[in-house]
Amino acid sequence: MTTFTPSIYTLPSIPLPSNSHPTATLEEQQETESLISSLFGLLPPPAQSENSTTTLRKNEHTQFLASTFFKLPGKFVSLDASRPWLVFWSIHSLDILGVALDQGTKDRIISTILKFLSPLGGFAGGPANSQLPHLLPTYASVCSLAIAANSGSQGGWEQLKDARQSIYNFFMDCKRDDGGFVVCKGGEVDVRGTYCLLVVATLLDILTPELLKNVDKFISSCQTYEGGFACSQFAFGDPSDNETRASMAEAHGGYTSCSLNSYFLLSSLANLQLKSLDENYPVKIDAKAALRWNVLQQGESIEGGGFRGRSNKLVDGCYSWWVGGTIPVCEELIKREKKLKAKSQGKMNKIELVDEEGKEDKEEDWVDEIPTPPLFNRVALQEFTLIAAQQEAGGSGGLRDKPGKRPDTYHTCNTLSGLSIAQHSTKHSSNIVSDNRKKFNSTNGLPPIKPISENGGWINEEERQIARREIWANALGWIEDENDELIVGGKENRVNTTTPVFNILGLRLKPFINYFYCQEE
Numbered sequence: 001m002t003t004f005t006p007s008i009y010t011l012p013s014i015p016l017p018s019n020s021h022p023t024a025t026l027e028e029q030q031e032t033e034s035l036i037s038s039l040f041g042l043l044p045p046p047a048q049s050e051n052s053t054t055t056l057r058k059n060e061h062t063q064f065l066a067s068t069f070f071k072l073p074g075k076f077v078s079l080d081a082s083r084p085w086l087v088f089w090s091i092h093s094l095d096i097l098g099v100a101l102d103q104g105t106k107d108r109i110i111s112t113i114l115k116f117l118s119p120l121g122g123f124a125g126g127p128a129n130s131q132l133p134h135l136l137p138t139y140a141s142v143c144s145l146a147i148a149a150n151s152g153s154q155g156g157w158e159q160l161k162d163a164r165q166s167i168y169n170f171f172m173d174c175k176r177d178d179g180g181f182v183v184c185k186g187g188e189v190d191v192r193g194t195y196c197l198l199v200v201a202t203l204l205d206i207l208t209p210e211l212l213k214n215v216d217k218f219i220s221s222c223q224t225y226e227g228g229f230a231c232s233q234f235a236f237g238d239p240s241d242n243e244t245r246a247s248m249a250e251a252h253g254g255y256t257s258c259s260l261n262s263y264f265l266l267s268s269l270a271n272l273q274l275k276s277l278d279e280n281y282p283v284k285i286d287a288k289a290a291l292r293w294n295v296l297q298q299g300e301s302i303e304g305g306g307f308r309g310r311s312n313k314l315v316d317g318c319y320s321w322w323v324g325g326t327i328p329v330c331e332e333l334i335k336r337e338k339k340l341k342a343k344s345q346g347k348m349n350k351i352e353l354v355d356e357e358g359k360e361d362k363e364e365d366w367v368d369e370i371p372t373p374p375l376f377n378r379v380a381l382q383e384f385t386l387i388a389a390q391q392e393a394g395g396s397g398g399l400r401d402k403p404g405k406r407p408d409t410y411h412t413c414n415t416l417s418g419l420s421i422a423q424h425s426t427k428h429s430s431n432i433v434s435d436n437r438k439k440f441n442s443t444n445g446l447p448p449i450k451p452i453s454e455n456g457g458w459i460n461e462e463e464r465q466i467a468r469r470e471i472w473a474n475a476l477g478w479i480e481d482e483n484d485e486l487i488v489g490g491k492e493n494r495v496n497t498t499t500p501v502f503n504i505l506g507l508r509l510k511p512f513i514n515y516f517y518c519q520e521e
Helices: 024-042 058-067 074-097 103-114 135-148 157-162 164-174 191-204 215-221 253-267 287-295 324-344 378-389 409-423 430-439 461-475 506-517
Strands: 233-235 245-247 352-354 360-363 425-428 478-481
Touching: 024 378, 058 074, 058 409, 074 103, 074 135, 074 409, 103 135, 135 157, 135 164, 135 191, 135 506, 157 164, 157 506, 164 191, 191 215, 191 253, 191 461, 191 506, 215 253, 253 287, 253 324, 287 324, 324 409, 324 425, 378 409, 430 461, 461 506
Parallel strands: none
Antiparallel strands: 233 245, 352 360, 425 478
16 A cells, blocks of 8 residues: 555544534444444455455355346335336446346346337336336436447347437426426436436437537536535526526535536537537536545545545445546546646647657647646545445345445445446546547438527537537547556455446447447447
8 A cells, every 4th residue: 555545454543523512413423433443443454364354245246236136125116216227236236346247138128228218208217108207217227228238220229329319309308598407397406417418418429509508507506615516506686697606505425426527528528619609618617626525525544434425424335436436537627627727828738749741640648747646545445345335244245335234236336336446547538539539430420419499509510520529539538547556455356447427337338439429449
């Protein structure tokens, strides 16, 4: 371990301070500290032990996921409107663990998910003949098809291709003038819906100016004084005055993740001088404040190094992804801000590679940037997963919120996703994006989406192709630094690499997005 990523076992275990006035919140905090520190006291460090209690027990987790894959206990009736999520949590977890599905199981997944495709556009949380389409299960359904489906005639992708226009129409039905989206007809407005919509629209190549209008302003207005983001925003005074907006609630890990991931997707179209978009698109957020808020959510040693979702709240395994998984995105947004500022000041510090004919080839990353140390303790987060988030050895398997809680597929999925982020150093590479731009073939593509309003589309075909190229090139711009891989407890604990922003493996993302942008492998 290093100075910047010390093991929890080398740090003092000091209770968090209190004002000595007992409250229910304080009692829960003290109980959590006691449970986690006791586990760390009982179990040996993963890096030094071959004991099965301190390794990632992949077989047990696979069995746990398999136990509810085809048949659910009666208590799951409360999740009847979350069936695409149950599928996604399970198959993405198996993907991260490196467990391959047989074709028969994949066919069942495809058949099940397609039954949720609504004739109104979008996917419902259950059978489309009995439930309304909803933005959140639309994301879960599309990502499930990216993982399990294929481009064959009955492989699921073709059916999704045929539904692009109806999905777009559903998205526009959800859109509000302030840039927010209701999650379903008559539903609430919050940034979870914005994130799910933008990921799907990005993957399916259905982004238009009318869909993007004011979305950046909505997201920016959700940022709180803490630096994180709240669920929504409150507009007051003159609705046309974008200055009179404020976040609706306190900063939260899930909403912050959705906001920053959404802003990453929007900012792929920044600084292109596209006449179809507003002049200052996208409006600025405070990426440095967001990064500060995210890194400060990592718990102390007595909390096992897990992440919490709100200030002064309890650590929870799911925020390994919601908060930990957002840190690489914050880093990229800050890098983009620096490059934009340097460009505006005429101080671009870069290397231009020149080919044999003297033509500019590509732009390298800045050479005068000092490599930054890890922005969160990758070792501690892995130890939290192995020690505190796993069920006891020999149990049912699965991962949990924290000791004392039961495992479930939601926490299994998001904790494993966070573990992947902690093990693998994934960065967004300007070189990869530049190479992608050169590979992009604008003559290939599916029929353009028909906008709802008369002037809702791209101003001309040239701008549409520029937007498509930039969106595709940036989506596939994430790369893993294999030299910076850090596995606590040995190689047997290694999991596959999930992609920031999208939260599916890169080997799933690339063929899926290529299919809808009609690009070569």
